[in-house]
Amino acid sequence: xxxxxxxxxxxxxxxxxxxxxxxxxxxxxxxxxxxxxxxxxxxxxxxxxxxxxxxxxxxxxxxxxxxxxxxxxxxxxxxxxxxxxxxxxxxxxxxxxxxxxxxxxxxxxxxxxxxxxxxxxxxxxxxxxxxxxxxxxxxxxxxxxxxxxxxxxxxxxxxxxxxxxxxxxxxxxxxxxxxxxxxxxxxxxxxxxxxxxxxxxxxxxxxxxxxxxxxxxxxxxxxxxxxxxxxxxxxxxxxxxxxxxxxxxxx
Amino acid sequence: xxxxxxxxxxxxxxxxxxxxxxxxxxxxxxxxxxxxxxxxxxxxxxxxxxxxxxxxxxxxxxxxxxxxxxxxxxxxxxxxxxxxxxxxxxxxxxxx
Numbered sequence: 001x002x003x004x005x006x007x008x009x010x011x012x013x014x015x016x017x018x019x020x021x022x023x024x025x026x027x028x029x030x031x032x033x034x035x036x037x038x039x040x041x042x043x044x045x046x047x048x049x050x051x052x053x054x055x056x057x058x059x060x061x062x063x064x065x066x067x068x069x070x071x072x073x074x075x076x077x078x079x080x081x082x083x084x085x086x087x088x089x090x091x092x093x094x095x096x097x098x099x100x101x102x103x104x105x106x107x108x109x110x111x112x113x114x115x116x117x118x119x120x121x122x123x124x125x126x127x128x129x130x131x132x133x134x135x136x137x138x139x140x141x142x143x144x145x146x147x148x149x150x151x152x153x154x155x156x157x158x159x160x161x162x163x164x165x166x167x168x169x170x171x172x173x174x175x176x177x178x179x180x181x182x183x184x185x186x187x188x189x190x191x192x193x194x195x196x197x198x199x200x201x202x203x204x205x206x207x208x209x210x211x212x213x214x215x216x217x218x219x220x221x222x223x224x225x226x227x228x229x230x231x232x233x234x235x236x237x238x239x240x241x242x243x244x245x246x247x248x249x250x251x
Numbered sequence: 252x253x254x255x256x257x258x259x260x261x262x263x264x265x266x267x268x269x270x271x272x273x274x275x276x277x278x279x280x281x282x283x284x285x286x287x288x289x290x291x292x293x294x295x296x297x298x299x300x301x302x303x304x305x306x307x308x309x310x311x312x313x314x315x316x317x318x319x320x321x322x323x324x325x326x327x328x329x330x331x332x333x334x335x336x337x338x339x340x341x342x343x344x345x346x347x
Binding site for chain 2: 081092229
């Protein structure tokens with residue numbers, strides 16, 4: 001917990017990184033000043049885009065003592081306002097899972113190469129980013145903690161499987177190598193409470209280390225203070241729980 | 252986006268973005284998260300020109316009820332114009 005007589009400083013900037021197949025993409029990186037070592041966090045933006053909320057979220061992790069990197073997963077779709085680029089990706093049915101995994105792997109490796117990053121790296125994502133976080137934890141196998149916030153379509157029906165998203169992430173549950181925390185709103189439609197039940201049942205069946213927190217009176221995206229979905233009480237409690245989880249697993 | 256329900260139609264038209272008109276070539280229709288409409292999901296139409304970059308976009312976000320009304324209204328207007336014999340096909344429009 002921050003004390004008022006404590007020194008605090010941070011650097012945050014856009015930089016280049018190597019993503020899927022060695023492609024150069026950009027990323028927003030925020031870190032506390034000092035030699036650390038600090039744990040790392042890969043911060044996966046949501047479907048609407050690589051937007052201001054995600055920059056603030058990246059800085060929030062730095063404020064809490066993490067070297068945080070948020071790769072621009074829409075880099076290859078051109079540049080403009082986050083909304084315009086996000087709308088283009090929406091029209092195309094999202095981005096391929098394989099490409100996302102490559103970009104997230106690049107972000108993870110960059111963190112692990114930095115002299116001020118400790119040996120532990122977590123991953124955080126909301127909405128489609130929650131789904132991508134679960135996928136990355138299971139497939140890339142180089143995370144020490146997973147924070148999944150209302151990951152949409154972790155549970156995918158056969159009709160929802162597309163060439164870009166060919167496998168339902170829940171099918172990879174047995175491969176999850178790290179502890180996870182899940183944060184969900186009970187009024188959400190994607191994932192619905194029934195889908196969250198299936199997600200939890202599979203984690204339990206596979207004997208995974210997880211904790212789920214489900215909030216009444218909250219729907220999809222209840223952390224987003226700039227959207228009507230924001231729920232102050234539930235969001236404050238959700239952040240408290242996920243930061244406590246990361247403190248326990250990464251520090 | 253979380254539903255990934257999106258279709259694209261190739262279209263011919265013009266759109267206004269700020270002060271400027273530009274050529275529209277595609278209409279991207281999705282039922283997914285809107286950016287501004289205070290709903291979890293909305294019927295979103297992005298009239299775009301992909302060749303001109305992501306900023307060449309006129310965006311509309313509609314409730315389901317509004318989207319259905321819009322479809323009915325467009326159909327009604329086109330039917331009325333057809334009855335009067337004033338519908339132009341794209342070849343006539345292009346020749347003007």
